[in-house]
Amino acid sequence: MIEPADFAFFQRFLAERAGLNLWPEKTYLLESRLARILRAHNIDTFAALAARIATGGDLALEREVIEAMMTHETLFFRDLKSFDLLRETVLPGLIAARARERRLAIWSAACSAGQEPYSIAMILDEMGDRLAGWSIRILATDISTAIIERAKTGLYTQFEVQRGLPVRMLLKHFSQTPEGWSITKNMRDKIDFRTFNLLRDPSPFGVFDLILCRNVLIYFDANTRTGLFARLRRQMAPDGALMLGGAETVLGATADFVPDRDTPSFYRPAPAATTATPRLSVAG
Ligand SMILES: C[S@@+](CC[C@H](N)C(=O)[O-])C[C@H]1O[C@@H](n2cnc3c(N)ncnc32)[C@H](O)[C@@H]1O
Numbered sequence: 001m002i003e004p005a006d007f008a009f010f011q012r013f014l015a016e017r018a019g020l021n022l023w024p025e026k027t028y029l030l031e032s033r034l035a036r037i038l039r040a041h042n043i044d045t046f047a048a049l050a051a052r053i054a055t056g057g058d059l060a061l062e063r064e065v066i067e068a069m070m071t072h073e074t075l076f077f078r079d080l081k082s083f084d085l086l087r088e089t090v091l092p093g094l095i096a097a098r099a100r101e102r103r104l105a106i107w108s109a110a111c112s113a114g115q116e117p118y119s120i121a122m123i124l125d126e127m128g129d130r131l132a133g134w135s136i137r138i139l140a141t142d143i144s145t146a147i148i149e150r151a152k153t154g155l156y157t158q159f160e161v162q163r164g165l166p167v168r169m170l171l172k173h174f175s176q177t178p179e180g181w182s183i184t185k186n187m188r189d190k191i192d193f194r195t196f197n198l199l200r201d202p203s204p205f206g207v208f209d210l211i212l213c214r215n216v217l218i219y220f221d222a223n224t225r226t227g228l229f230a231r232l233r234r235q236m237a238p239d240g241a242l243m244l245g246g247a248e249t250v251l252g253a254t255a256d257f258v259p260d261r262d263t264p265s266f267y268r269p270a271p272a273a274t275t276a277t278p279r280l281s282v283a284g
Pocket of ligand 1: 017018019070071072073074075078109110111112113116141142143144147196197198199213214215216219245
């Protein structure tokens with residue numbers, strides 16, 4: 001059993017380092033995930049693990065604790081309706097708006113094992129000639145280095161390819177290997193996978209036309225969400241789109257984005273506030 005003081009320590013540590021909002025009902029989850037670390041490192045108690053983390057300096061152990069608490073649940077084309085809107089409305093709108101530059105930048109901001117960015121890459125591939133000669137950048141990031149390394153391999157189990165992936169796409173983009181279903185190198189090469197903590201400043205990544213930040217905000221507290229929306233807003237083109245998970249919204253959390261009425265689960269950057277006083281037209 002974890003003592004209340006040690007629970008409070010890990011609660012604070014995980015909130016500060018990963019934005020994770022851990023409430024007391026999650027005590028069992030914390031215990032079961034950390035128990036594996038105790039066994040692997042021959043540490044006797046949660047208190048001893050807390051003491052080692054509190055001393056600082058063991059970055060690998062800190063990372064292990066953070067990674068152990070992450071939930072990587074994901075699937076191809078998760079929330080199919082949202083992906084249909086992406087394919088039929090949001091992407092065509094962005095493509096029309098970028099017809100001159102022929103450039104598109106997309107960021108999957110908590111990509112887990114890669115199903116989300118690969119789903120996007122497959123949609124873009126279907127657009128074929130419409131995007132011939134375009135420069136398309138897909139950045140995919142996650143706080144967990146282990147899950148990013150997995151995503152890079154593009155290898156999925158039978159169970160994973162049966163969740164959300166249309167058979168025609170499985171046949172077109174994957175081959176069956178002894179290790180599992182392997183996505184083509186062509187698809188893997190389209191995605192730039194990197195470890196990145198959403199609590200950090202993403203400005204070195206540049207500006208994006210489309211940002212997917214899905215099923216991760218649910219783990220954050222209100223302040224963390226508000227701060228993250230502000231950072232995402234700064235990295236988004238003025239006519240860009242933010243795609244959230246089905247259970248997530250900007251409402252009540254930020255004025256940086258507004259819902260796009262035509263495409264539920266997509267949000268647009270709020271127009272920048274202006275301090276200029278409106279000009280009065282003087283008659284006569
Ligand atoms: C439930 S998965 C969602 C994956 C995918 N976006 C989807 O909707 O299917 C949440 C992911 O967020 C990542 N995550 C949690 N906290 C994070 C943080 N502070 N920075 C970056 N990624 C984080 C986790 O490692 C996990 O892979």
